Structures are given as structure tokens and as C-alpha cells.
Amino acid sequence: MRTGKSERQLKAGLRVHVICYVVAHVVLVVVWWLFTPRHFFWPLYSLVAWGIGLAFHIKAVSSPSRRG
Known part of the structure; x- marks a missing residue:
């Protein structure tokens, strides 16, 4: 599909x-x-969820079908 x-x-x-x-997750980790270093590492949810979307974006941009 061409855009x-x-x-x-x-x-x-x-x-x-x-x-x-990167910027958003640095802020979340800080x-x-x-404020809650002894509690569960809650930024993990955002890191994983957004990371999945980012992985799909990387795959879409670097896909060989994109260049054809």
C-alpha cells in the first residue's frame, strides 16, 4: 500500500x-x-505496549515491499 x-x-x-x-520513557522512569522506587516498576506497561507499536512502525518503514 503506497501512501x-x-x-x-x-x-x-x-x-x-x-x-x-525514548524521551517519554526516560521521564516515566525518573x-x-x-516517587515509587520500592513498588512495582509500572513504566514497564508503557515500555512494552508502546514498544510493540514502535516495532511495527520500524518493520513497516524497513520492509522491502515498501521500496518496490
Whole structure:
């Protein structure tokens, strides 16, 4: 399925997604560490759930069918 976006635009979108993922999770881990370090590591839920979506995004951008 073609979206009409160039390879450069697709990679830029992926880069933004990765940066948002990293920044958001650094913030979540810092908040956990500051306020609830003795409790369950609750940022894990977001890391895994968002990580699955990010993995699909990476796969979609790097898919060989994308280049054809």
C-alpha cells in the first residue's frame, strides 16, 4: 500500500517516533524512581505496549515491499 510519502519522510517520521518513545520513557522512569522506587516498576506497561507499536512502525518503514 503506497501512501505517497518519500523514503526520507518515512524515516523522519520513524525518527520522531523513536525520539518521543525514548524521551517519554526516560521521564516515566525518573518519575517512578523519584516517587515509587520500592513498588512495582509500572513504566514497564508503557515500555512494552508502546514498544510493540514502535516495532511495527520500524518493520513497516524497513520492509522491502515498501521500496518496490
